[in-house]
Amino acid sequence: MPDNAASEKPRTKHAHLIRPALGEFGRHELAILGAPCGRIKELAARLVPLLSDTLRVAYVDADHAAGDDAAQGGSGGQDVMLQAGAAAELTDKITFTRLDVKRPLDRFSQPELLQYQNLVLVNGNHFRAAQQLVILDLAKPVEKKLDRLTNVRALLLPEGVTEIPAYLQTHLGEVSVPVLPLHDTAAIAQLILEEWRAAAPPLRGLVLAGGRSQRMGQDKGKLQYHGQEQRAYAAELLAPFCQDVHVSCRPDQVVELEYAGLRPLPDSFTDLGPLSGILSALRLDPNAAWLVVACDLPFLSADTLAHLVQHRQPARLATAFQSPENEWPEPLITIWEPASYPQLLRFLSLGYSCPRKTLINSDVAVLPAPAPQELRNVNTPAEAEQVRQELE
Incomplete structure (x- = not known):
């Protein structure tokens, strides 16, 4: 018998999944x-x-009448x-x-x-x-x-x-x-x-920081605008509003995030862009609502997050800000309720990986942003330099 046999984890037939807290027909x-x-x-x-x-x-x-009719040899209320x-x-x-x-x-x-x-x-x-x-x-x-x-x-x-x-x-x-x-x-x-x-679901936080940052040419989560890496800055912004905060990441980023004192959440859904992180969070805890923000929002403030949390509508699939550029909801500063999990998976099964498309076609609350300029994200080196100049 190999020396390491005793330390090997026992095999399990099924994946360990947290199941939604559903009753016979629904959550409540x-x-x-x-x-x-x-x-x-x-x-x-x-x-x-x-x-x-x-x-x-x-x-x-x-339907009593349909049952009685069927028992007597009728159609049981069935249409033609x-x-x-x-x-x-x-x-x-x-x-x-x-x-x-x-x-x-x-x-x-x-x-x-x-x-x-x-x-x-x-x-x-x-x-x-x-x-x-x-x-x-x-x-x-x-x-x-x-x-x-x-x-x-x-x-x-x-x-x-x-x-x-x-x-x-x-x-x-x-x-x-x-x-x-x-x-x-x-x-x-x-x-x-x-x-x-x-019984409203608890609020947990998620910083999206697992992208490839191809347009930036370097990891956007590691850029500094406020004297610390953006992924850490965003996590600190979320902390007062959430019971805990995770940083969405690729598996190869886990060690560096732990070393930085952050709580990594490696993607269990891969190659789906921001949807990878959102689905991975909902898989981790399908009974929580997740306050999700992208790591590339250097102007985002605690006041804007407080406004979103204060106006949260747990009866809707999500609560989001309206994009400053159009009438559509902004998916990367959004509270995703537990009901969003099956809806996001539904859209994925239909071939759509865009979280915004899910929001547009679902029952969501869309709020005017109190400070629309704070929703501006940064994707290129030129944009990053412009932000640094504005923040000086």
């Missing part, structure tokens, strides 16, 4: 149960108008094309789009279909969800569904109900759960919004 989901289906849907319909100004809300339910054998039918309904597919829901397709929704309300009589709202309707007690009550966020009392059943008190144990009147839609919506805001 609430099953409503404890009442007949009609009452559950009625509550959801009351809540949506109070939530939709802030969040993209989806509702998940089952599906009955004829089509696997899917995409219909532009003018005011909305509908996709009917002969594809069962499963633990992979459910979050895939609803991945861009901020909140998913679920009919808990038919489906499970990571969190629950429980209606104490005497016509539909949850005594036989206690296994579904894994994280109860509120108990909702219909008119005339004043006590929590003993079996439910025992199940909840020492957990303190808010108790609200079922008719108080505003209070229920406020609770949902407060919990959603409290």
Whole structure:
């Protein structure tokens, strides 16, 4: 046996990947149960108008009529094309789009279909969800569904109900759960919004410094405009706003960055330009939002970064500044939310590696830059010299 055999790492069948913190249908989901289906849907319909100004809300339910019809030998609600054998039918309904597919829901397709929704309300009589709202309707007690009550966020009392059943008190144990009147839609919506805001992803920082700097002729991250290398200067700018800051780099840059006291994040996606660093960060932590800045922005200030963070909109795919040169979002001074990860991968699968194209074609917040001149990047030796003269 070789001498180094004991020190070799055991082989693993699969790559070690951090998985997104998804429930059955999304990152933030609430099953409503404890009442007949009609009452559950009625509550959801009351809540949506109070939530939709802030969040993209989806509702998940089952169709009783279609199921009964199918059980009796009918088409189960299928349109003529599906009955004829089509696997899917995409219909532009003018005011909305509908996709009917002969594809069962499963633990992979459910979050895939609803991945861009901020909140998913679920009919808990038919489906499970990571969190629950429980209606104490005497016509539909949850005594036989206690296994579904894994994280109860509120108990909702219909008119005339004043006590929590003993079996439910025992199940909840020492957990303190808010108790609200079922008719108080505003209070229920406020609770949902407060919990959603409290669960906003943490902010981590990323300096993009892994490019080849071909136009500059030397590493742009090593240039100095403020008495230190730009990659270190940018990392210091990000630090007050982020729980930690990484410097995106090529694998051959790791040692020099560690020696410089920086935290390297070698690209695990390669040859994609800035997208390499953004995707590598989201792969490292798909449950964080990443505040990303390029290393070649010598005029960037803490005030501008503070403005971006203060106006962050976690319900959108990203928060970006508008480019000073056009109306498009600037991708290299942007907060990329966790929902951006599958969207960036989607565009990559379609042959696009430009982060700006993803922003342009997604639901993002675009802010006017408070100091547009700070978004000016430096790509050539002549531009670098001009910057030094301006900063003197």
